[in-house]
Amino acid sequence: MSANMVALAYLVASVFFILALKGLSSPESARRGNLFGMVGMAIAVATTLTLTQNWLLILGCIAVGGTIGAIVAQRVQMTAMPELVAFMHSLVGLAAVFIAIAAINNPVSFGLPAILPAGSKLELFLGTFIGAMTWSGSVIAFLKLSGRMSGTPIVFSGQHILNLLLAIAMVGFGLWFFFSETTNWTAFIAMTAIAFVLGFLIIIPIGGADMPVVISMLNSYSGWAAAGIGFSLGNPMLIIAGSLVGSSGAILSYIMCKAMNRPFLSVILGGFGSDGGAIVSTDGAQKTHRSGSAEDAAFLMGNADSVIIIPGYGLAVARAQHAVKELAEVLHKKGVNVRFAIHPVAGRMPGHMNVLLAEAEIPYEQVQEMEEINSDFSNTDVVLVLGANDVVNPAANVPGSPIYGMPILDAHKARTVMVVKRSMAVGYAGLDNDLFYMDKTMMIFGDAKKVVEHMVKAL
Numbered sequence: 001m002s003a004n005m006v007a008l009a010y011l012v013a014s015v016f017f018i019l020a021l022k023g024l025s026s027p028e029s030a031r032r033g034n035l036f037g038m039v040g041m042a043i044a045v046a047t048t049l050t051l052t053q054n055w056l057l058i059l060g061c062i063a064v065g066g067t068i069g070a071i072v073a074q075r076v077q078m079t080a081m082p083e084l085v086a087f088m089h090s091l092v093g094l095a096a097v098f099i100a101i102a103a104i105n106n107p108v109s110f111g112l113p114a115i116l117p118a119g120s121k122l123e124l125f126l127g128t129f130i131g132a133m134t135w136s137g138s139v140i141a142f143l144k145l146s147g148r149m150s151g152t153p154i155v156f157s158g159q160h161i162l163n164l165l166l167a168i169a170m171v172g173f174g175l176w177f178f179f180s181e182t183t184n185w186t187a188f189i190a191m192t193a194i195a196f197v198l199g200f201l202i203i204i205p206i207g208g209a210d211m212p213v214v215i216s217m218l219n220s221y222s223g224w225a226a227a228g229i230g231f232s233l234g235n236p237m238l239i240i241a242g243s244l245v246g247s248s249g250a251i252l253s254y255i256m257c258k259a260m261n262r263p264f265l266s267v268i269l270g271g272f273g274s275d276g277g278a279i280v281s282t283d284g285a286q287k288t289h290r291s292g293s294a295e296d297a298a299f300l301m302g303n304a305d306s307v308i309i310i311p312g313y314g315l316a317v318a319r320a321q322h323a324v325k326e327l328a329e330v331l332h333k334k335g336v337n338v339r340f341a342i343h344p345v346a347g348r349m350p351g352h353m354n355v356l357l358a359e360a361e362i363p364y365e366q367v368q369e370m371e372e373i374n375s376d377f378s379n380t381d382v383v384l385v386l387g388a389n390d391v392v393n394p395a396a397n398v399p400g401s402p403i404y405g406m407p408i409l410d411a412h413k414a415r416t417v418m419v420v421k422r423s424m425a426v427g428y429a430g431l432d433n434d435l436f437y438m439d440k441t442m443m444i445f446g447d448a449k450k451v452v453e454h455m456v457k458a459l
Contacts, residue, residue, distance in 0.1 A: 021033070086138050094131065099127075127229040173188075261403070289437050292443070314422070323449050324386065
């Protein structure tokens with residue numbers, strides 16, 4: 001292919017990538033967005049194959065990777081999607097590091113001068129350390145999300161000072177590599193090694209409550225790493241695709257922080273959120289809760305005019321989305337107006353609850369975001385909370401609370417609230433939930449799927 005044809009093909013692929021992001025902005029168009037992304041990537045790969053003589057080797061590697069990906073995609077549960085995404089981010093970062101090493105070792109094969117120019121060194125330096133930090137940080141996120149490592153923040157004295165010193169050392173070795181007249185492998189390897197360690201240290205103090213931000217942040221890092229390598233190789237496709245991923249990930253991180261009323265810097269510094277621990281009451285008073293059965297809940301919902309269901313991570317763990325769909329269908333046949341309320345950070349990944357409900361083929365018009373539905377809670381007969389905690393905690397309205405100012409779903413304003421949980425354990429923020437102790441609230445203890453199935457039978 002001529003240079004003009006290659007540029008045109010890459011431009012077409014880029015348009016498909018932009019359309020993919022546009023499609024992914026709504027559950028209704030998400031499938032179409034995924035299709036656009038796949039078509040764009042197919043065009044990009046096919047175009048790239050015309051630029052190399054090693055296309056058989058590349059196709060062989062694609063076949064191996066594609067086979068592994070297909071097997072994993074078929075086996076992975078929807079509840080494991082967050083850690084799968086984190087693992088994918090790690091591979092993108094590691095790929096950027098490997099490409100940089102190969103380009104430095106044999107620049108001519110990448111179309112670069114035998115002695116790397118200053119601009120290429122800078123681009124390789126940036127792409128490498130961002131990629132290395134993305135890899136190690138994503139591995140820690142994967143371990144935390146999959147339960148192989150505690151989600152409790154790991155903090156120690158002098159942690160931030162150590163991170164600062166390592167960052168300075170990493171940049172120092174990077175500048176040494178940049179200003180060296182010949183290829184300085186010592187500086188490059190030292191910089192890369194420190195970047196791997198720094199990525200590890202940045203993520204370990206971040207607790208479970210901030211994991212949605214971590215996912216989107218690492219997504220952004222992986223994109224910028226790819227863009228940096230794209231500049232080094234003079235590949236516009238890598239630059240455009242990496243920039244799209246990097247910028248969209250950064251915007252998503254901002255949205256997540258806003259949804260939790262958390263400054264981005266405080267998330268990076270870590271120390272907030274855990275897997276549980278001592279219950280912290282907002283007023284220190286001894287509290288009692290009222291409990292009931294699935295049959296009691298079914299009676300209340302069956303006689304209501306309107307019901308709002310709030311899914312949380314407990315629903316994901318119990319894999320209760322299909323049972324919930326059946327519940328909604330039964331209530332709808334009884335003339336009950338049923339809707340689903342989604343908080344931006346519900347679950348362990350942005351959009352986690354939307355994905356689960358979409359898997360169960362719950363109509364999109366029944367699923368509403370927090371901003372759309374919050375004003376309706378005060379006019380709702382029954383709210384059913386399934387495994388959610390911090391996103392419905394009225395403590396967010398109490399000055400001095402660690403989550404004060406965090407936008408929440410106003411479930412506490414409904415006439416009746418029913419909460420399905422395994423126990424009275426606290427959420428990731430480590431705070432007791434005042435909603436559970438209100439006179440209007442009935443706690444129903446048990447596995448979300450089994451409880452909902454009992455509700456359906458009772459209805």
